[in-house]
Each structure stands twice: as structure tokens, then as C-alpha cells.
Amino acid sequence: MLEIQHLTKIYEDGTRAIHDVSFTVRDGEFVILIGLSGSGKSTLLRCINRLVEPTSGKVIWNGVDITAASPKELREIRRNIGMIFQQFNLVKRSSVMTNVLSGRLGYVNTWASVLGQFGREDRQRAFAALERVGVSEKAYNRADSLSGGQQQRVGIARALMQSPKLMLADEPVASLDPATSHSVLKYLEQLNREDGITVLCSLHFLSLARRYGTRIIALKAGEIVFDGLPKDIDHERFKAIYGEEAIEVEIA
Amino acid sequence: MSEEQNEILRRGDKVIIARGVSRLKVARHRFTGLFADVLALCYLYASIRLLILQLPKYKEAVKASTGQPVLYVPWAIVISAAIVVALFWGSLGRSLGGRVGNIEYRRNGAKKVSIIRRLLHALLNAIGMVPAYIGLWWLHTHDARYETWTLASLPLLLLFLWALVDPKGRTLVDRITGVEVSLPEYKEVVDVRVRPRPWYTRSWGAAVLTMLILSYTTGWIITKIDLNALVRDAPRAKPLFIDLVTPDLFERTPTDQIARAKYQIPCSGNPPAPAQVQPDKPSLIITRGGTCGERGDLIAVRGENFAPNSKGILFWVDPIGMKDRIRGIQTDENGTFEYTFNVPNARGTDYEIHEVEAAISVPAGPWRATITLRMVIDKMIETIFLALMATTLGVIISIPISFLSARNLMIHNPLSATIYYITRTIMNIMRSIEPLIWALIFVVWVGIGPFAGVLALTLHTVAALAKLYSEAIESIDPGPIEAVTATGADRIQTIAYAVVPQMIPPFIAFTIYRWDINVRMSTVIGLVGGGGIGFLLIQWINLLQYRQAATAVWAIALVVAIMDYASAIVREKLV
Numbered sequence: 001m002l003e004i005q006h007l008t009k010i011y012e013d014g015t016r017a018i019h020d021v022s023f024t025v026r027d028g029e030f031v032i033l034i035g036l037s038g039s040g041k042s043t044l045l046r047c048i049n050r051l052v053e054p055t056s057g058k059v060i061w062n063g064v065d066i067t068a069a070s071p072k073e074l075r076e077i078r079r080n081i082g083m084i085f086q087q088f089n090l091v092k093r094s095s096v097m098t099n100v101l102s103g104r105l106g107y108v109n110t111w112a113s114v115l116g117q118f119g120r121e122d123r124q125r126a127f128a129a130l131e132r133v134g135v136s137e138k139a140y141n142r143a144d145s146l147s148g149g150q151q152q153r154v155g156i157a158r159a160l161m162q163s164p165k166l167m168l169a170d171e172p173v174a175s176l177d178p179a180t181s182h183s184v185l186k187y188l189e190q191l192n193r194e195d196g197i198t199v200l201c202s203l204h205f206l207s208l209a210r211r212y213g214t215r216i217i218a219l220k221a222g223e224i225v226f227d228g229l230p231k232d233i234d235h236e237r238f239k240a241i242y243g244e245e246a247i248e249v250e251i252a
Numbered sequence: 253m254s255e256e257q258n259e260i261l262r263r264g265d266k267v268i269i270a271r272g273v274s275r276l277k278v279a280r281h282r283f284t285g286l287f288a289d290v291l292a293l294c295y296l297y298a299s300i301r302l303l304i305l306q307l308p309k310y311k312e313a314v315k316a317s318t319g320q321p322v323l324y325v326p327w328a329i330v331i332s333a334a335i336v337v338a339l340f341w342g343s344l345g346r347s348l349g350g351r352v353g354n355i356e357y358r359r360n361g362a363k364k365v366s367i368i369r370r371l372l373h374a375l376l377n378a379i380g381m382v383p384a385y386i387g388l389w390w391l392h393t394h395d396a397r398y399e400t401w402t403l404a405s406l407p408l409l410l411l412f413l414w415a416l417v418d419p420k421g422r423t424l425v426d427r428i429t430g431v432e433v434s435l436p437e438y439k440e441v442v443d444v445r446v447r448p449r450p451w452y453t454r455s456w457g458a459a460v461l462t463m464l465i466l467s468y469t470t471g472w473i474i475t476k477i478d479l480n481a482l483v484r485d486a487p488r489a490k491p492l493f494i495d496l497v498t499p500d501l502f503e504r505t506p507t508d509q510i511a512r513a514k515y516q517i518p519c520s521g522n523p524p525a526p527a528q529v530q531p532d533k534p535s536l537i538i539t540r541g542g543t544c545g546e547r548g549d550l551i552a553v554r555g556e557n558f559a560p561n562s563k564g565i566l567f568w569v570d571p572i573g574m575k576d577r578i579r580g581i582q583t584d585e586n587g588t589f590e591y592t593f594n595v596p597n598a599r600g601t602d603y604e605i606h607e608v609e610a611a612i613s614v615p616a617g618p619w620r621a622t623i624t625l626r627m628v629i630d631k632m633i634e635t636i637f638l639a640l641m642a643t644t645l646g647v648i649i650s651i652p653i654s655f656l657s658a659r660n661l662m663i664h665n666p667l668s669a670t671i672y673y674i675t676r677t678i679m680n681i682m683r684s685i686e687p688l689i690w691a692l693i694f695v696v697w698v699g700i701g702p703f704a705g706v707l708a709l710t711l712h713t714v715a716a717l718a719k720l721y722s723e724a725i726e727s728i729d730p731g732p733i734e735a736v737t738a739t740g741a742d743r744i745q746t747i748a749y750a751v752v753p754q755m756i757p758p759f760i761a762f763t764i765y766r767w768d769i770n771v772r773m774s775t776v777i778g779l780v781g782g783g784g785i786g787f788l789l790i791q792w793i794n795l796l797q798y799r800q801a802a803t804a805v806w807a808i809a810l811v812v813a814i815m816d817y818a819s820a821i822v823r824e825k826l827v
């Protein structure tokens with residue numbers, strides 16, 4: 001169970017990105033964060049694994065206060081939380097295999113990993129992860145030689161190497177075309193259903209959110225304006241989240 | 253930035269959005285602008301003065317005067333005059349400083365400020381300077397040093413300090429005249445139908461143009477450009493060019509052409525038969541004094557069929573075969589020579605047979621490298637290794653330093669930020685001193701030789717590469733770092749997996765670039781005693797041995813070209 005309590009983030013330049021956000025995610029949920037660009041989705045996700053230090057408030061995961069963790073504890077918590085990104089964030093010049101193996105860094109000896117020494121088990125695991133997302137034949141290609149959809153699947157494979165119990169996804173399909181978007185989201189859905197991984201995913205399009213989410217949380221100017229089932233977002237609520245001038249579009 | 257600070261002004265079809273700006277920033281921009289104007293005006297004054305001094309009339313005066321400056325205005329007066337002019341310039345239009353500091357005066361948000369108001373603005377500003385001038389005058393009349401005049405200009409500072417307390421960053425004069433300043437933060441929707449005036453008709457543009465023209469004129473005078481000398485004195489360089497195209501590279505090993513003639517001391521009843529001239533073979537015959545005689549007798553020898561125009565030696569060979577040099581000899585264009593000399597006081601018992609030997613040295617053997625070429629090759633090897641050592645050491649040292657001088661890694665806490673600024677400053681200073689000057693220092697320190705060169709080049713390499721590398725670090729994509737951090741990796745792992753792979757291509761490119769520079773530099777570092785080929789080159793030039801110097805020059809050209817080519821290939825393969 002993931003509890004977010006009164007979380008607030010004010011950046012150094014004074015921008016108040018999220019303000020007093022509280023909600024609880026039960027294990028196995030597929031929660032989708034929606035909101036306009038700049039509404040604080042990325043900030044919220046990054047506060048959970050402390051890529052961004054929250055200004056105040058708490059994040060408690062299975063009884064452990066992440067916000068109070070020491071650097072060492074934080075690394076141990078992080079390795080159980082997978083994360084994928086809008087820009088994939090692969091190391092472009094490294095091979096797909098190296099990128100996937102880097103997901104295992106939290107588990108292995110520092111100096112062995114610096115020298116590139118991963119155990120056979122880890123390599124097999126990496127290959128299995130690539131097979132699962134269907135890009136195993138590209139294992140030894142350079143990461144930037146892959147298409148966007150393939151790169152995002154490598155990103156998922158990298159997260160899978162962590163054997164995560166929670167998966168954070170920051171607009172994972174925003175740089176992809178509709179068909180590829182669906183394929184990437186289906187992998188996330190599969191992880192959620194088959195492996196019981198809790199997913200917290202931010203999305204731009206409401207149609208995708210309705211299709212994949214078991215629950216939707218909407219942010220506006222850093223505050224929660226909706227928290228409920230996808231079917232409960234009606235025309236009124238839509239306007240409240242996206243503004244008066246917005247119209248809903250379908251993603252095929 | 254909160255909403256309240258933003259301000260939207262509408263005037264006609266123009267919309268001006270003024271975003272909240274800190275007063276400190278306004279003050280900084282205005283000061284930069286004023287400073288730039290004053291600097292430009294002083295520059296204009298200085299270059300015009302220099303040009304006037306070129307006039308014959310003043311040239312004479314300069315020659316005649318003994319240390320007394322001609323046309324001299326105390327600089328305190330020049331600067332204060334410049335400030336007044338700058339104030340007018342800035343108020344009346346768009347000055348150069350207004351352009352540099354991005355300042356413009358407006359009224360109610362619009363650019364249109366009436367000329368009266370502008371004039372008033374300028375005048376009041378100038379009046380604000382009056383206390384400063386009174387102070388200046390006082391100092392002048394009391395024979396005080398002009399340097400203290402800055403004290404008197406405090407009122408001006410106060411005038412501008414007002415801008416820090418005003419909510420809109422206006423000075424006292426601004427408020428009185430109802431003028432406000434605009435800054436780059438102002439965004440303006442400009443009416444596109446109005447064509448902007450071309451830049452050179454604006455006052456700042458005209459100032460820039462004038463400054464450029466004056467700069468090149470003074471530059472021409474100061475560097476004493478003399479095209480006449482370039483053409484007229486060209487023949488002086490001719491022998492140099494001839495030497496340059498005939499470098500000292502190979503020579504043939506000399507072999508000796510030898511011929512002997514017999515001579516008996518003293519004469520017996522049976523003197524040796526005179527030698528005969530043999531066709532096509534070097535021969536030596538005694539042409540005067542016969543083939544026997546006493547020590548001290550005058551005899552003449554004649555050589556034939558030797559190599560023409562060659563040098564050699566004439567020896568006296570005593571009965572046991574010991575040679576004694578008589579004199580140097582030289583053949584004519586027919587390969588003959590004739591010399592007269594006294595029989596030397598050679599050892600030997602009576603009636604023994606002595607010989608005269610002529611040895612003419614001719615370059616007929618196999619070709620071989622000259623000593624010059626061998627020295628050049630030797631020093632060239634030293635040069636390349638000098639470059640190699642300096643580059644390698646420089647790379648090794650600059651890597652850790654580049655991390656210390658990478659803004660994105662160091663700026664986060666005060667301690668590391670301090671380290672960042674200190675390293676950056678040291679590197680900037682070190683980089684601005686040329687390797688040749690470093691070499692001069694190290695030659696004194698560790699003595700003449702390649703080690704001094706290695707140290708000098710290493711130092712400069714460190715300074716240059718640390719900057720290039722740190723810029724490479726600053727421009728890496730933070731995404732992968734974020735992603736690897738999120739997996740639970742520690743700092744070292746993050747650097748190894750997310751930073752290093754991104755740094756490798758620029759790293760290789762910069763290293764090769766530096767290697768090229770170091771090869772070039774190592775060829776000249778010897779000019780000041782830093783080892784390598786330059787050392788030979790400067791010695792030969794000083795001894796006026798231009799053919800030898802030419803050999804070194806060609807070797808440098810060849811090696812640099814080869815290294816350039818090689819690194820181009822490596823770069824293509826790796827980056």
C-alpha cells in the first residue's frame with residue numbers, strides 16, 4: 001500500500017508544483033494520473049522515489065516512510081520501484097543489453113558492475129525481460145538504433161530487472177504514435193494483471209486513461225481535482241480538469 | 253513570480269506585457285549600459301587623439317617634447333565628460349549602452365517619449381553630476397591626485413541607488429520626468445507594418461560603425477603596415493627562399509683519389525725513375541727538382557687526371573710509411589694541379605726512398621643522410637614523444653579537474669560551488685598564458701630540454717581540456733542519469749552507466765583535437781629551450797645556416813601533415 005500524505009513541492013525558483021496532495025493506492029491498482037501539462041504529474045511521480053525531494057509531506061510505502069529514508073535505505077527502496085519515462089531515458093550509445101542490465105545495479109556489487117561484471121543469472125534475467133517485451137533480437141544493438149516503441153519496451157525491460165513491486169510511468173506514451181502507445185500500455189497492463197505490480201502512470205489523453213486505468217486521479221495546478229473510477233468522469237468533470245475550451249478526443 | 257507583479261499595458265494596437273523584474277536586475281542593466289557607453293566614448297576619444305597625433309605638426313611636437321605628453325587631457329576629465337555625454341546619449345535615443353544593457357526609456361509603457369521630456373531627463377541627470385564636478389574641480393585646484401575624483405562621483409551613485417528602492421526600478425530623475433525603463437522582460441507586440449530603421453542609422457549603430465572604422469585606421473598605423481616594403485624589399489628574401497627549397501638532406505660518402513711519386517734523399521747513383529702520366533688515371537709527377545735531393549730542396553709536383561674542382565691534401569710519406577701533411581690542394585676544371593714546396597725534414601736514413609702523395613677527395617660513394625638530416629630525425633622523434641607525453645599527462649590530469657569545473661555537478665552546494673569557481677578561475681588563467689611562456693618558466697625551473705617542454709605543454713593541455721571536457725559534462729542528457737538513479741544505483745554506478753557512456757564521443761574528439769595542437773606546439777616549444785625540433789631550428793637560424801634550418805622546417809611540415817591525416821582517420825573511425 002502506498003500512502004501519499006500532504007505532499008507539497010516548491011521548487012527553488014518558487015514554483016509551487018504540487019500542493020498538499022494526499023491519496024492512497026492499494027496493491028495491484030492501475031492508477032492513472034491525468035492533468036494538463038504543468039499540472040504537477042511528473043513532480044508527483046518523482047517525489048515518490050525522491051528523484052525530486054518533496055518540500056513537505058510524507059510518502060509511506062508498505063509501512064516504510066520513504067521521505068525519511070537514509071541514502072542507503074533509499075537505494076534499497078528505489079530498487080523495488082521501477083520507473084519509465086516519456087523520453088525513455090536510455091543511454092543512447094550503450095547496447096540494449098547494457099541498458100537493461102543497468103536496471104540490476106541496485107542489487108550488485110558497485111565495483112563489479114563498474115567493470116561490467118554481471119553474473120550469468122543477471123544476463124539470463126535480462127534476456128528473459130527483453131523476450132517478454134519482444135525486443136530480444138535487438139539485445140546487442142545500440143539503444144538509439146531502435147524505434148521509439150522498441151526503446152520504451154527496453155525501458156520497461158530495464159524496470160523489470162529490478163523485480164519491482166511498484167511501477168511509476170511518467171507519460172510513457174507521449175512520444176509515441178497511437179498504435180505503439182497501445183502496445184506499450186498493454187505491456188504495463190500485463191505486468192499489472194499477471195505479476196501483480198502496482199502501476200502509477202501519468203497520461204495525457206483521457207481516452208487512454210479510461211481504457212487502461214482502474215482508477216483515475218486528476219491534477220490541476222498541483223492539486224487533486226478528481227479521484228475516482230474512470231466511468232465517473234463526465235462532461236462537467238472533464239471541463240473542470242482540462243478547462244472550458246478543451247474537447248475530448250478519441251485515441252484509436 | 254507571482255501574478256500581482258505582472259502588468260499588462262495597452263496602448264493603441266500595441267500590447268506590452270511587463271513581467272515583474274527585480275530592481276537589482278534593472279539597476280544592473282542600467283549600470284552595464286552606462287558603463288558601455290562611457291567605455292565606447294573613451295575609446296572614440298582615445299583613437300581620435302591617436303589619429304590626430306599622426307598629423308605632421310603633432311608628430312614634430314611629440315619628437316621635440318621630452319616626456320611631456322602632447323595634447324593631454326587628464327583622464328579623470330575625459331571620463332567625467334564621457335559620463336555626461338553618455339547620459340545625454342542614453343536619454344535622447346537608443347545608445348550603444350542601451351543596446352548592450354537592453355534598456356530603453358518609455359512613457360506609460362510606450363516607446364514614444366517626447367523630445368522635451370528626454371532632454372529634461374538628460375539635463376537632470378547631468379545636473380545630478382554637478383556635485384561630482386565641484387568635487388573634481390576642488391581636487392584639481394588643491395593639486396590633489398585625480399584618482400580620488402571617484403569619491404566625488406558618489407552623488408551619481410546615489411542618484412542611481414534610488415532605483416533600488418523604487419518599485420518600478422526608476423531613478424529619482426525618472427520619476428520627476430515621468431519616464432520608466434524597459435528591460436528584456438518586456439514583451440512587445442510590434443506593429444509589423446512599420447519597417448524598423450536600419451541599424452546604421454540608429455545612434456548606437458552609427459557609433460559601432462565609427463568605432464570599427466577608427467579601430468582599423470589606428471590598427472593600420474600602430475602595426476606599421478608598410479606595403480611598399482613588402483614589394484620593394486622582396487629580393488632580400490630571395491636567398492632565403494633558395495635555401496628553403498634546397499634543404500640539406502643527403503650526401504655521397506667521399507672517396508679519395510690517390511697518386512704517388514717517389515723521391516730519394518739524398519741522391520745516390522741510382523735515383524728512382526720519374527713517374528709517368530698514365531691516361532685516365534690520377535697521376536702525380538715531379539716537374540721540378542728531379543726525383544732525388546736534399547731536405548729543404550725546392551721541388552714542384554703536378555697532378556693530372558684527378559676529379560675537376562675538388563679539394564684534397566698533399567702528404568709527404570717517409571720510408572716507414574708515416575704521412576705528414578704538406579698543404580691543402582685544389583684541382584682546376586681539368587682535374588690538374590701544380591704546387592711548389594720545400595722537401596720537409598722527414599725521418600729516414602740516407603738513400604732511402606720517400607714518396608709524395610696527393611689525395612683528392614671526391615663525393616663518389618653511396619648516398620647517405622647528412623648529419624643535418626640525422627639530427628633533424630633525432631629531434632623530430634623527441635618532438636613527437638614530447639607531444640605524446642604532454643597529451644597523455646594532460647588528459648589524465650584534466651579528467652578529475654573537468655568534473656570539478658562542471659557547473660551541473662558542482663553548483664548544488666556552497667562548498668562544491670566554491671571549488672567550482674576556484675578551479676574555473678585557475679584554469680582560465682592557466683589557459684590564457686601561452687605554452688611558450690610556460691616553457692620559459694619551466695626552462696628556468698628544470699633546465700633547457702624536452703622535460704621543460706613536456707611540463708609547459710601538459711599545463712596548457714590540462715587547462716584547455718578541462719574546459720572542453722567540463723563543457724561536455726555540462727551538456728550531457730540528464731534523462732539517463734535520472735533513470736539509472738531510479739533503479740537504486742549508487743553515485744559511482746550512475747556515473748559509470750549514465751555519465752561516462754555519454755562522455756566518450758566528445759572526450760575522444762577533444763583529445764584528438766588537443767593532440768593535433770600539441771604536435772604543432774611541440775615543434776616550436778624548442779624555440780625557447782623546451783626541447784624538440786624547434787631547438788635545432790632556432791640555433792640554425794641564429795647561425796644563418798638556412799639550408800639546415802630549411803631541413804627542419806620541411807620536417808615539421810611533413811610530420812604535422814602526417815599527424816593531421818592520421819588523426820583525421822582516427823576521428824572518423826571512433827567518433
Ligand SMILES: Nc1ncnc2c1ncn2[C@@H]1O[C@H](COP(=O)(O)OP(=O)(O)O)[C@@H](O)[C@H]1O
Binds near residue numbers: 015016036037038039
Ligand atoms: N526543476 C524545476 N524547477 C522549477 N520548476 C519546475 C521544475 N520542474 C517542473 N517545474 C514546474 O513545476 C510545475 C509542474 O511541472 P511538472 O511536474 O513537470 O508537470 P507535468 O508533468 O504535469 O507537466 C510546472 O509549472 C513546471 O514549470
Ligand SMILES: [Mg+2]
Binds near residue numbers: 038041042043170171
Ligand atoms: Mg511531465
